[in-house]
Amino acid sequence: MKRVRREHTAPELAVRRFLHSAGLRYALHGARLPGRPDLVLPRRCTVVFVHGCFWHGHDCSHGSVQSKTNAPFWARKIADNRARDARQQDELRAAGWRVEVVWECQATDESFLRRLARRLLRR
Numbered sequence: 001m002k003r004v005r006r007e008h009t010a011p012e013l014a015v016r017r018f019l020h021s022a023g024l025r026y027a028l029h030g031a032r033l034p035g036r037p038d039l040v041l042p043r044r045c046t047v048v049f050v051h052g053c054f055w056h057g058h059d060c061s062h063g064s065v066q067s068k069t070n071a072p073f074w075a076r077k078i079a080d081n082r083a084r085d086a087r088q089q090d091e092l093r094a095a096g097w098r099v100e101v102v103w104e105c106q107a108t109d110e111s112f113l114r115r116l117a118r119r120l121l122r123r
């Protein structure tokens, strides 16, 4: 396994483009925050993660490990990732952040992104 966290992935860029065009401004890759959120909106006390469905174990067709060779290995790996994600999100919430997660499979879903943008603009 190479690095789990990749930056500037296609899904991340799609989310950034959409939110930017909706008038939202953000900082990238909050290095000092748990989990290094992909987008940080300090004024709205919100962080956004764009998660790859496979690595972060989304319950969708992209997130399935069934078809992979050595499925038990990946299942364990992904369970670890999910546990770490949950821990980091708890830490962020405890520090007063609102946490939004955009799954890779949602990153090109316009109606999903519109709802997210509306929610963020209200904060």
Ligand SMILES: [Zn+2]
Pocket: 053, 058, 059, 060, 061, 062, 063, 103, 104, 105, 106
């Ligand atoms: Zn997914």
